Amino acid sequence: MAIKPRRSVLYLPGTNARAQEKAKTLSADGLIFDLEDAVSPLAKDEARACVSHTLTNSGYGHHELIVRVNPLSGPWGHADVKAVAKLDIDALLLPKVESAEEVEQAKEAYLAAGGREDLPLWIMAETPRGILNLDAVLGASTSIDVVVMGTTDLAKELRVPPDSERLGLLNALSHCITVARAHCLDILDGVHLDFLNSTDFDSICAQGRRLGFDGKTLIHPCQIAEANRAFSPNAAAVNHAEKVLAAWQEAEREGKGMVVVDGRLVENLHLEEAKRLLELHTAISGR
Structure with a gap:
């Protein structure tokens, strides 16, 4: 939903x-x-x-x-x-x-x-x-x-x-x-x-x-x-979520099994949270 x-x-x-x-x-x-x-x-x-x-x-x-x-x-x-x-x-x-x-x-x-x-x-x-x-x-x-x-x-x-x-x-x-x-x-x-x-x-x-x-x-x-x-995602959080999503997509294209953003390992749970945050940000921005 x-x-x-x-x-x-x-x-x-x-x-x-x-x-x-x-x-x-x-x-x-x-x-x-x-x-x-x-x-x-x-x-x-x-x-x-x-x-x-x-x-x-x-x-x-x-x-x-x-x-x-x-x-x-x-x-x-x-x-x-x-x-x-x-x-x-x-x-x-x-x-x-x-x-x-x-x-x-x-x-x-x-x-x-x-x-x-x-x-x-x-x-x-x-x-x-x-x-x-x-x-x-x-x-x-x-x-x-x-x-x-x-x-x-x-x-x-x-x-x-x-x-x-x-x-x-x-x-x-x-x-x-x-x-x-x-x-x-x-x-x-x-x-x-x-x-x-x-x-x-x-x-x-x-x-x-x-x-x-x-x-x-x-x-x-x-x-x-x-x-x-x-309770809105701040600019830093939105920027980080965008970087996580972009890095994950690039890793998938290149067949890499590990994703690192700003020196930290990113796992699937971080990807899901990044997607949720960006969806919330989009919903708020639409208002």
Whole structure:
């Protein structure tokens, strides 16, 4: 499948029609229309109607469009799924997933409401049990496309204090990245709530990239540019990938069994990573 840039994925409150309209002009790769945490219990019906109206009159261009519903175990989830089934979106985001059964039930409810068989599911890893069961959850359905870290809820559950180094979360974050890669899935880092602190945000984006995340979920448009920069291949990386690909192709033409680039041995795994990076770079440049 073609690589989709998911460097920056912005949450939009379900009741905020103005923010949803403004998002059409933003450079985020994805937009999550949130019916869950960003909406008060008394405004669930309003949010559902607002998002349905907005996405029926779309015009979002390249943006990947995702709706986060409430858990089906609660009072609003089934109504959310029924409304979302009528919309032309790119994915359905399931919160607080802890078991394979929850994924299966959500897919069944969505299809029963008339939804598309091929709609991708995104799932959130944000509870200790969800983290422990992630392998089974991701194996529950071939529809799952992306894992989204819910670091705010997870930090609360783990009793981890706010920390720009996120030391208390690193084990869970690395575990989820490993499991997501075992299932060949993309995985997105959680939100950074202190959005006016650009220094901390820059540091956390850089940490997320080093850990292996594909991008970051965001709560404010001011975070988009830095997330896009942090999770885009830089010029040096693109140049090196081009050199690896060219050297490998030359070695194949000449029948050589060894490829060396800048004094370092290049193996097939390096070639595959170079191709992936260049494909990502091309996809980003096309925007």
